[in-house]
Amino acid sequence: MSNPFFKNQGPLKISKIVETLNLKINSYKDKKIYDIKDLVSSTNNDITFLHSKKYNNAAKKTKASVCITTEVLKTALPEKCLALIVENVLVSTSKITSIFYPDSINDNYDETAKDIKDTDFKNKVSFGKNVLIGNNVSIGNNCKIGHNTLIERNVVLGDNCSIGSNNIIRNTLVKNNVRILDNCVIGKHGFGFFPTKKTNLRYPHIGIVLIEDNCEIGCGATIDRGSMSNTIIGKNTYLDNQIHIAHNVKIGENTIIAGQVGVAGSSIIGDNVKIGGQAGISGHLKIGNNVEIAGGSGVIKDIPDNTKVMGYPAKNIRDFLRDNR
Amino acid sequence: MSNPFFKNQGPLKISKIVETLNLKINSYKDKKIYDIKDLVSSTNNDITFLHSKKYNNAAKKTKASVCITTEVLKTALPEKCLALIVENVLVSTSKITSIFYPDSINDNYDETAKDIKDTDFKNKVSFGKNVLIGNNVSIGNNCKIGHNTLIERNVVLGDNCSIGSNNIIRNTLVKNNVRILDNCVIGKHGFGFFPTKKTNLRYPHIGIVLIEDNCEIGCGATIDRGSMSNTIIGKNTYLDNQIHIAHNVKIGENTIIAGQVGVAGSSIIGDNVKIGGQAGISGHLKIGNNVEIAGGSGVIKDIPDNTKVMGYPAKNIRDFLRDNR
Amino acid sequence: MSNPFFKNQGPLKISKIVETLNLKINSYKDKKIYDIKDLVSSTNNDITFLHSKKYNNAAKKTKASVCITTEVLKTALPEKCLALIVENVLVSTSKITSIFYPDSINDNYDETAKDIKDTDFKNKVSFGKNVLIGNNVSIGNNCKIGHNTLIERNVVLGDNCSIGSNNIIRNTLVKNNVRILDNCVIGKHGFGFFPTKKTNLRYPHIGIVLIEDNCEIGCGATIDRGSMSNTIIGKNTYLDNQIHIAHNVKIGENTIIAGQVGVAGSSIIGDNVKIGGQAGISGHLKIGNNVEIAGGSGVIKDIPDNTKVMGYPAKNIRDFLRDNR
Numbered sequence: 001m002s003n004p005f006f007k008n009q010g011p012l013k014i015s016k017i018v019e020t021l022n023l024k025i026n027s028y029k030d031k032k033i034y035d036i037k038d039l040v041s042s043t044n045n046d047i048t049f050l051h052s053k054k055y056n057n058a059a060k061k062t063k064a065s066v067c068i069t070t071e072v073l074k075t076a077l078p079e080k081c082l083a084l085i086v087e088n089v090l091v092s093t094s095k096i097t098s099i100f101y102p103d104s105i106n107d108n109y110d111e112t113a114k115d116i117k118d119t120d121f122k123n124k125v126s127f128g129k130n131v132l133i134g135n136n137v138s139i140g141n142n143c144k145i146g147h148n149t150l151i152e153r154n155v156v157l158g159d160n161c162s163i164g165s166n167n168i169i170r171n172t173l174v175k176n177n178v179r180i181l182d183n184c185v186i187g188k189h190g191f192g193f194f195p196t197k198k199t200n201l202r203y204p205h206i207g208i209v210l211i212e213d214n215c216e217i218g219c220g221a222t223i224d225r226g227s228m229s230n231t232i233i234g235k236n237t238y239l240d241n242q243i244h245i246a247h248n249v250k251i252g253e254n255t256i257i258a259g260q261v262g263v264a265g266s267s268i269i270g271d272n273v274k275i276g277g278q279a280g281i282s283g284h285l286k287i288g289n290n291v292e293i294a295g296g297s298g299v300i301k302d303i304p305d306n307t308k309v310m311g312y313p314a315k316n317i318r319d320f321l322r323d324n325r
Numbered sequence: 326m327s328n329p330f331f332k333n334q335g336p337l338k339i340s341k342i343v344e345t346l347n348l349k350i351n352s353y354k355d356k357k358i359y360d361i362k363d364l365v366s367s368t369n370n371d372i373t374f375l376h377s378k379k380y381n382n383a384a385k386k387t388k389a390s391v392c393i394t395t396e397v398l399k400t401a402l403p404e405k406c407l408a409l410i411v412e413n414v415l416v417s418t419s420k421i422t423s424i425f426y427p428d429s430i431n432d433n434y435d436e437t438a439k440d441i442k443d444t445d446f447k448n449k450v451s452f453g454k455n456v457l458i459g460n461n462v463s464i465g466n467n468c469k470i471g472h473n474t475l476i477e478r479n480v481v482l483g484d485n486c487s488i489g490s491n492n493i494i495r496n497t498l499v500k501n502n503v504r505i506l507d508n509c510v511i512g513k514h515g516f517g518f519f520p521t522k523k524t525n526l527r528y529p530h531i532g533i534v535l536i537e538d539n540c541e542i543g544c545g546a547t548i549d550r551g552s553m554s555n556t557i558i559g560k561n562t563y564l565d566n567q568i569h570i571a572h573n574v575k576i577g578e579n580t581i582i583a584g585q586v587g588v589a590g591s592s593i594i595g596d597n598v599k600i601g602g603q604a605g606i607s608g609h610l611k612i613g614n615n616v617e618i619a620g621g622s623g624v625i626k627d628i629p630d631n632t633k634v635m636g637y638p639a640k641n642i643r644d645f646l647r648d649n650r
Numbered sequence: 651m652s653n654p655f656f657k658n659q660g661p662l663k664i665s666k667i668v669e670t671l672n673l674k675i676n677s678y679k680d681k682k683i684y685d686i687k688d689l690v691s692s693t694n695n696d697i698t699f700l701h702s703k704k705y706n707n708a709a710k711k712t713k714a715s716v717c718i719t720t721e722v723l724k725t726a727l728p729e730k731c732l733a734l735i736v737e738n739v740l741v742s743t744s745k746i747t748s749i750f751y752p753d754s755i756n757d758n759y760d761e762t763a764k765d766i767k768d769t770d771f772k773n774k775v776s777f778g779k780n781v782l783i784g785n786n787v788s789i790g791n792n793c794k795i796g797h798n799t800l801i802e803r804n805v806v807l808g809d810n811c812s813i814g815s816n817n818i819i820r821n822t823l824v825k826n827n828v829r830i831l832d833n834c835v836i837g838k839h840g841f842g843f844f845p846t847k848k849t850n851l852r853y854p855h856i857g858i859v860l861i862e863d864n865c866e867i868g869c870g871a872t873i874d875r876g877s878m879s880n881t882i883i884g885k886n887t888y889l890d891n892q893i894h895i896a897h898n899v900k901i902g903e904n905t906i907i908a909g910q911v912g913v914a915g916s917s918i919i920g921d922n923v924k925i926g927g928q929a930g931i932s933g934h935l936k937i938g939n940n941v942e943i944a945g946g947s948g949v950i951k952d953i954p955d956n957t958k959v960m961g962y963p964a965k966n967i968r969d970f971l972r973d974n975r
């Protein structure tokens with residue numbers, strides 16, 4: 001997991017971690033843990049988590065020193081990995097991630113933002129009225145930023161980007177020749193939390209939004225940043241107005257998405273895909289390359305390459321039209 | 326009907342009321358009427374309205390001195406209640422409500438709004454650039470208000486609220502620990518009017534929006550205030566991005582609503598309900614507690630407690646999946 | 651095609667046109683061409699285009715001096731009309747339109763916009779904070795413009811218009827007594843381009859948005875301007891929140907459209923039509939007068955006058971309800 005933007009507050013002693021989880025252990029208390037990562041990318045300086053036997057194979061090979069898991073699942077872990085036994089692995093993982101990355105939980109307005117006229121960008125960028133720039137922003141050559149747009153903390157804009165008016169962008173890496181029209185909110189945290197009775201527990205979103213070269217993002221888009229991975233819009237992909245892209249979604253190259261489409265969390269969409277207006281795509285799906293999804297469709301399962309689908313639930317377009325004469 | 330925000334221009338003499346409706350009566354002309362209310366909550370200082378025999382039982386017991394109704398319906402009213410006979414009860418009621426509450430008809434921009442730096446809130450609230458505050462606003466402790474946000478007339482914010490950037494809020498009561506993200510419009514009038522050929526007749530919206538403790542409202546939400554009652558979002562309910570909640574809707578506690586969902590006017594949604602992305606709920610429905618509505622569903626009838634539904638029209642999820650293999 | 655807003659950079663010599671298209675011709679090189687128009691409205695000073703045999707009849711009668719077309723189609727043209735033979739007529743037409751109207755391709759933020767306080771409108775219009783006005787704007791009597799609203803280049807507002815806050819309007823003609831609520835983007839280019847592998851080719855949008863008397867446009871609307879014709883909202887038509895109207899759409903009078911509806915490009919909707927929430931209408935359709943479309947419907951073919959439809963694909967409402975008991 002690349003993490004260019006959120007500051008890691010580690011290392012933390014294991015004693016601090018177990019205390020946060022209301023656990024007791026007697027050994028390794030003073031060992032320092034530097035980051036929280038998934039099973040595969042962890043090193044022996046990291047803590048990881050295992051919440052489903054689906055990941056047993058990855059668990060067997062993990063290099064992590066510590067793993068948040070359950071009594072039942074812990075048998076899959078290597079002997080040298082210290083298992084921290086909890087009731088709810090994801091809630092506990094969320095708590096520990098929050099200590100490493102406290103900035104990634106809530107998206108309050110950016111208090112570091114200041115008028116672009118009071119920054120060095122004033123000589124480099126073409127900008128409208130009331131443009132604000134937060135900390136840790138970099139902007140390439142020949143960019144335009146429209147009126148009332150907020151470039152909040154943790155944004156990189158490449159060269160030749162045209163950002164319209166009334167946009168809010170944070171935690172986002174924009175490559176070259178990208179056009180973002182008006183009224184978008186890009187890079188806020190996703191709709192991810194653990195429901196609890198009195199006050200839901202938000203989990204951290206330490207991913208970013210990555211918008212590749214030559215993309216166009218229409219008016220009123222919301223593109224949420226990833227939780228543990230990134231949200232990605234591939235090269236030369238065009239989004240029409242009022243589109244919602246949830247956290248961790250990955251969209252390929254040369255894809256065209258019409259107005260009011262919504263893509264739920266963690267779905268992956270291929271290259272050269274065409275999605276008609278108001279179509280919806282459920283979470284955690286894989287949509288292949290060269291797929292065409294008719295407007296208004298509701299996609300609730302994976303779609304192989306080179307397929308045309310329609311309907312709710314979406315099925316082969318010929319079948320749908322035959323069944324709905 | 327509690328009405329904390331809209332100023333009542335009453336009392337009005339009955340003679341003024343009948344003149345407005347182009348009626349003629351000979352008695353009671355000088356009696357003063359103080360407010361317009363529904364059949365149940367009216368006192369003998371008020372005017373009410375009866376437009377359907379569905380409400381005959383309430384009509385029989387009303388304490389109102391005057392009632393707008395039709396020749397046919399008036400027989401249900403108590404003898405001491407003066408019946409004003411009109412062709413269209415709702416249009417006439419709208420006209421009279423407009424005289425009592427002239428501010429509630431149109432939502433022009435708030436001319437009373439001024440820079441927060443020119444108000445007493447500047448020492449109490451953490452705020453971004455270009456934040457405006459209208460008349461009759463109160464704000465609790467430890468609140469944040471983001472850049473370009475307009476807190477227009479008639480807003481109460483509780484403690485520990487985080488309001489993002491580019492929001493417009495009016496006629497809204499927000500309790501404690503509420504988070505409103507970016508780009509929302511909350512508290513404007515609903516989509517309610519009487520269609521007429523040359524220029525539609527808007528009816529007044531004298532309700533408010535009430536957002537209870539611990540709620541989160543996603544980016545780009547539109548939540549309209551009520552017409553005669555309030556629009557309510559219950560405790561610890563979370564709304565994702567691009568959601569539309571129409572006038573008079575009441576949502577319970579601990580409910581979770583995913584992106585791009587729309588709820589039409591006057592529907593009531595229970596506690597612990599989960600609604601998937603892009604689902605739509607028609608007006609005047611009752612959705613029970615612990616209901617789950619699959620993404621993309623179109624709900625057009627009431628749903629009892631503890632039910633899972635899917636499809637358009639939404640039906641039991643097992644039936645839907647069986648019929649759509 | 652009336653074209654009040656986009657400045658025609660013609661006349662162009664034919665030699666310039668053929669060079670742009672990488673063609674070679676030997677005659678007429680120095681003849682000047684003044685505009686690009688469709689087959690019917692062209693005069694002998696204009697260039698036109700023919701991309702389908704559907705238009706052969708119009709082609710036979712065209713008065714244009716030059717026509718972009720293919721080897722196969724050119725036989726339909728009059729002898730005196732010079733045929734420019736290209737591989738892709740629409741791409742070539744797009745390139746030539748771009749030379750005549752270079753301002754119509756990209757919608758960068760309006761650099762001409764200045765604070766209304768620095769314009770003559772300050773004495774005529776009631777306005778909020780941070781209102782900006784671009785070049786070539788005219789505003790009638792008794793208008794209101796809310797906070798942070800951008801009236802960009804090429805806008806005409808009639809009398810008694812109420813424009814809310816946070817709106818962006820450009821290339822739009824608004825008649826009298828129109829109400830535009832908050833957070834809308836009106837008049838930007840449509841979602842029209844030729845997909846190509848590395849970087850899509852946008853085609854010019856030289857149409858405008860025309861909003862007739864007494865309309866109301868809800869919060870969060872996006873109404874795109876036309877490409878070769880205009881996008882039109884008819885008299886006394888009301889739009890609820892979060893509606894998307896694509897380029898070239900024409901909506902009749904006294905029509906009512908509920909929240910989150912989307913209308914795809916070039917569709918025509920009649921008078922007195924009612925469209926329920928979240929319904930979607932595909933492109934290039936004709937919806938008759940007095941049609942009712944139930945909420946959530948997906949319309950994929952023409953609908954005759956006086957019809958009620960429901961479902962996806964939308965069909966007669968009685969049939970739909972019978973089939974979906």
